[in-house]
Amino acid sequence: MAKQARQGRNSEGRMSLGQHLVELRKRLMYAAIAIAVGLVAGWFLSPMVWEILRKPIESLGEQGREAMITYGDITGAFDTKVQISLFIAVLLASPVWLYQIWAFLAPGLTRxxxxxxVGFLGAAVPLFLGGAYAGWMVLPNIVRLMASFQPDQDAFFLNARSYLDFAIKLLLAVGIGFVMPVLLVLLNFIGVVRGQSILKSWRVAILLIILFAGIATPAADLMSMFLLAAPMVVLYFLAAGVAVLHDRRVDKRTAKEFAEYGLDEFNDNSRTEGAA
Structure with a gap:
């Protein structure tokens, strides 16, 4: 297969549109197989994961509130189990489908x-898991806050599907938010954005982070919003620091190369660009 792909390329190593489509189909098939295998494992792991996700509701019952998860129709329990299994499958198969995306894009990239x-993928996975864990840490606070608006004599019944959708979206949103600083570093390393530009935009970045944390958590729950926003702000400034250090190293190396050809004015130009 690889030999045929190499033979189908032209002298410049490029592939035709048809060959790109064949390659895309192959990568999608591998990703689908990995997710299907993960779905089987997720089916057996779903009871444990569901037990963990429903703990905030059970904690309300332990505090004397009448709180429980309900199923709105006869297939509700089955649909919930399938949804949890698919969520687990996507997480378990993430190394495979991330690699397939990377393998499809890699031929068009430089060494x-x-x-x-590769460094981005290596850093993104633990940061995504850390963000999902942070979302899980604030989930009980959000549930308690929302339940506090109900009178004590009223029962707190939650539809299983609605609650699961809310919990999964929260974990995924926070996980993706934690990965964004790594994306900024990647864009800096490939020359799309400079570190000084990232650093100078810190006011806008903090505002966006606060808005994101406010959307992910109820506006009245300031503690949960702070627990989400604080690590994201720290990650942003770490990303800016890494980008600035990388730019300095690149500028020094480039200035040295230009100096060898008698173009010392590069130093002045680079300072002007950095100030801009």
Whole structure:
């Protein structure tokens, strides 16, 4: 297969549109197989995951509130189990489908860009899991806050499907939010944005982070919003610091190369660009 792909390329190593479509179909098939295998594992793991996700509701019952999860129709329990299994499958198969995306894009990248991409994937996975964990940490606070608006004599019944959708969206949103600083570093390493530009935009970045945390958590729950926003702000400034250090190293290396050819004015130009 690989031999045929190499033979189908032209002298410049490029592939035709048809060959790109064949390659895309192959990568999608591998990703689908990995998710299908993960779905089987997720089916057996779903009771444990569901037990963890429903703990905030059970904690309300332990505090004397009448709270429970309900199923609105006869297929509700089955649909919930399938949804949890699919969520687990996507997480378990993430190394495979992320690699398939990378394998599809890698032929068009330089060797240095490939190394940057590998580093991005290596950092993105633990940060995404850390963000999902942060979302899980604030989930009980959100549930307690929302339940506090109901009178004590009223029962707190939640539809299983609605609650699961809310919990999964929260975990995914916070996980993706934690990955964004790594994306900024990747864009800096491949020359799309400079570190000084990232650093100078800190006011806008903090505002966007606060808005994101406010959307992900109820506006009245300031503690949960702070627990989400604080690590994201720290990650943003770490990303800006890494980008600035990388730019300095690149500028020094480039200035040295220009100096060898008698173009010392590069230093002045680079300072002007950095100030801009």
């Amino acid at each position: 240095r860009e490939k190394l940057y991409g």
